[in-house]
Amino acid sequence: MIPPGAWQLLRGDSGYPECLERTPRPPAVLYGVGDPGLLVPGLGVVGARKATPYGLACARRFAGWAAAAGVVIVSGAAIGCDLEAHTAALDADGSSVAVLGCGADVDYPACASKVLASLRRCGAVVSEMPWGSPPHRRAFVPRNRIIAGLSAAVLIVEARLPSGTFTTADLAADAGREVLAVPGSIHAPESLGPNRLIRQGATSITDISELADELRALGIAVEPPGAPGRIPSGRDPLLRALRADPMRVDDLARTFDLDIVTATRRIAALEQAGEVVRYPDARYGVPVRETQRRYNQSVGEENPRVP
Amino acid sequence: MQASVLSATIVGVEAALVEVQADVTSGLPCFTIVGLGDAAVLEARDRVRSALRHSGFEFPMARVVVNLAPAPLRKHGTGFDLAIALGLLCATGQVPRSAAEGCLAVGELALDGTVRPIPGMLAHALAAQASGLRLMTAAAAENHLIGVSGITLVPLADLSSLRNGVRAMTMTQSDLAGSSSLPGPDLADVHGHASAKRALEIAAAGGHNVLFSGPPGSGKTMLARCLPALLRPLDQTERLETALVYSVAGLDERPALGGVRPFRAPHHTCSVAGLTGGGSPPRPGEVSLSHNGVLFLDELPEFGPAALQALRQPLEDGALTLVRAEGRVRYPARFALLAAMNPCPCGFAGDTGKSCSCTPQKIANYQARVGGPLLDRIDLWTRIDRVDPAGLVGRSAPGETTARVVARVGGAHAFAAEHGRPPSAALSGTELLRACALDEKGRRQVEGTARALRLSGRAVTRLLRVARTVADLEQHARVRTEHVAEATAFRLLESL
CATH class of the missing domain: 3.40.50.300 (P-loop containing nucleotide triphosphate hydrolases)
Known part of the structure; x- marks a missing residue:
């Protein structure tokens, strides 16, 4: 059954996105729900499903800003960075396109159904799979070439090695699209992907003004961002250490040669002051409060018991 | 000829008193036990018959009915053997009725007349003590009652010792030897x-x-x-x-x-x-x-x-x-x-x-x-x-030894007890708030924490309980900000 407001574009149709045509293997048919006018070169934002608070915060920050500046955000619909990018775009009243590995009318994964419903209403959800196709694992990697194809540039937020996210970067490079990557800690397995991409020649993005410059260089008109945000610095050596690298109390106590009670109390005081937060894996790190709830979802709990 | 002896059956963790009534009348020889006994109770017939014979007593060649009162209470286990045997001996005059007076008789009989202890000896002993009775039971039951004072026992090695008259003894408290905690790694x-x-x-x-x-x-x-x-x-x-x-x-x-x-x-x-x-x-x-x-x-x-x-x-x-x-x-x-x-x-x-x-x-x-x-x-x-x-x-460097931590834990308990408080896990509501004795600064901090960390009401209660224990460990009458801070580090997050 074809859902209301659905459309399908054949290769050669006038509405078939030109940017997709210029890829090595454009899909023969593109099925979609929502606004077909959004299929213009946008900013792809992709990242790991098991993202860290850092990755989610980056996805939210860059996708949110770009969407507010009038750029269409393109991503999958997986839990983690993808969903975070879409929600950030929707929260900023921007436009966002989700590319699925199942039929464009199918809600997969189930936890994305709310976001997908919003996107069908005020964004777009597309797929090369016919209506009603169930999700199949072999469909997801080919799907990534559509994400790359609909993007002028693809921003890699977090990716393990090897991973689907990393293949999206390869596909974007094959299609001649700009690959952007957010660097991360050399200790974090989630940042291995972007860090390696930067070494291989991807552009590193550490700030919104850098992203704005890149988008302008690609011919996408964006509003200039305000002054770059100040990165807070603190005197407390514990706080500085936690900002650089999230740690558990035991490790912190050992690093600073404190007894456990003192370390626990100091770190808890920092948490109460809002300087650090406890991540679900018990490490303390920079607060990313607005993304905390979604991080909990990405590591497993659908409905956090404490709101 | 009728006699009754007190016994008991276990209900929950208590022994409920049961009156064992034995009636020996003329008629066709038979042996019935009524009063909702389970299979183990009914098997007492064969154990009692053999035990009496092998202890030099006579099993009456008459119509024997034993009733366990109150009849609606379900009875289980082998502990009625002794009371049934004693009831029969009193009813037939082989043992003076005074032997059973003021006694709670509990014990299983072996076929040769030996009296054996049953599970729940302690419950039976406490029931006897509460009713002012002596506990007539197996001599071996003493091992199950070491460390309990004020219980009067009538120990029986076997049924035949009933013939020589019985002697009561009162248990005095004696501490059990051995460690008072389980072994484990330090x-x-x-x-x-x-x-x-x-x-x-x-x-x-x-x-x-x-x-x-x-x-x-x-x-x-x-x-x-x-x-x-x-x-x-x-x-x-x-x-x-x-x-x-x-x-x-x-x-x-x-x-x-x-x-x-x-x-x-x-x-x-x-x-x-x-x-x-x-x-x-x-x-x-x-x-x-x-x-x-x-x-x-x-x-x-x-x-x-x-x-x-x-x-x-x-x-x-x-x-x-x-x-x-x-x-x-x-x-x-x-x-x-x-x-x-x-x-x-x-x-x-x-x-x-x-x-x-x-x-x-x-x-x-x-x-x-x-x-x-x-x-x-x-x-x-x-x-x-x-x-x-x-x-x-x-x-x-090795960490603290168990002995040092035990000393602090002991101190915390003594401190809480001094202030007339149970362990903090048992505190709730106003009792907990009173125990914490938060000052203005502390109250503000707890409120701020609850807001900042988005704690539910129940989570705040848990937080204060832990903070109270932390303060006990340092022997502070008032829960201070650092105690609350430490407690927050142990709260459960939404995801594990």
Whole structure:
């Protein structure tokens, strides 16, 4: 059954996105729900499903800003960075396109159904799979070439090695699209992907003004961002250490040669002051409060018991 | 010719008095027992007949009817043998009626007339004491009553000694030899895990429920095994309460009488009845066997969902009521829960070294098995991580020994007792607020914390309980900001 407001574009149709045509293997048919006018070169934002608070915060920050500046955000619909990018775009009243590995009318994964419903209403959800196709694992990697194809540039937020996210970067490079990557800690397995991409020649993005410059260089008109945000610095050596690298109390106590009670109390005081937060894996790190709830979802709990 | 002797049957953890009435009348020889006895009670006919004969008494060649009153109460077990035999001997005049006067007769008979103790000797002894009776039972039963004072025993080696007249003796209190805590690894032998050890210390001092989560092989179970040594010995009332449960379960009650706090670690295949008690006749389960002690559930999500949810009532009420067709029994079950779990099916979610192979959905399902209501009762949560192998081979300084922690825990208990407070895990509502005696600054801090960390009302209560215990450990009458701060570090997060 074809859902209301659905459309399908054949290769050669006038509405078939030109940017997709210029890829090595454009899909023969593109099925979609929502606004077909959004299929213009946008900013792809992709990242790991098991993202860290850092990755989610980056996805939210860059996708949110770009969407507010009038750029269409393109991503999958997986839990983690993808969903975070879409929600950030929707929260900023921007436009966002989700590319699925199942039929464009199918809600997969189930936890994305709310976001997908919003996107069908005020964004777009597309797929090369016919209506009603169930999700199949072999469909997801080919799907990534559509994400790359609909993007002028693809921003890699977090990716393990090897991973689907990393293949999206390869596909974007094959299609001649700009690959952007957010660097991360050399200790974090989630940042291995972007860090390696930067070494291989991807552009590193550490700030919104850098992203704005890149988008302008690609011919996408964006509003200039305000002054770059100040990165807070603190005197407390514990706080500085936690900002650089999230740690558990035991490790912190050992690093600073404190007894456990003192370390626990100091770190808890920092948490109460809002300087650090406890991540679900018990490490303390920079607060990313607005993304905390979604991080909990990405590591497993659908409905956090404490709101 | 009629005679009656008092005996008792176990209901819950108490012995209910039963009057054994024996009637010997002329007629066709037969032997009937009426009064809702189970199969073991009915088998008493053959044991009593043989025991009487082999002890040199005569079994009456007459119509023998034994009634167990009150008749509607279900009776079970082999403890009526002695009372039935004694009743027959009194009714037939082979033993003077005075022998049974003021006695509660409980014991199983062997065919040669030897009197054997039965499970629940302690419950019977206490029932006898409460009714001002002497407990006539097997001489060997004395071993089950060491450490209990004020009980008058009439010990019988075998039935034939009834012929020579019986002598009563009063038990005096004698302490059981041996250690008053269970053996386990010393905290100093456990490398690293400083915050988990601190959590154990707080739990031992305040009787809190603890949850450890972490990857396999990180030391959750070993840490848990350190807890029994930190617990203070049982006091006099607790000893009896706990020993009673062991006694009616037919287990060795001597450790409890000696003051050892129970530490039960049932396997995760344990059934609901095994955990809560049940069966016919009802027997106490693991939660009751850990009364006044610790129930350790390793691999928490692997327990059956029904078994886990059955823990909610005892965690809330400190007791467990079983309702069965034959009536309701109440078992005490006031215990501290110590649980350990992997964060996901593969075990490595959140591990810094090894990556987790589970999908987010799988992790969610795994954690949901434990269930919110049970997690709501966890006061202290600690993530346990695999330790750096460099430290394991002995390059770091050893931590505190169990003995030093025990001293602090003891101090905390003494301090709380001085202020007339139970362990903080038992505090709630206004009692807890009064105990915390927060000043203006402290109140503001707790409010701020609750807002900043978005704590629910129940979470704030848990926080204050833990903070109260932390303050007890430092012997502060007032809960201060640093105590609350430390308590927040042990709160349970939404995801494990």
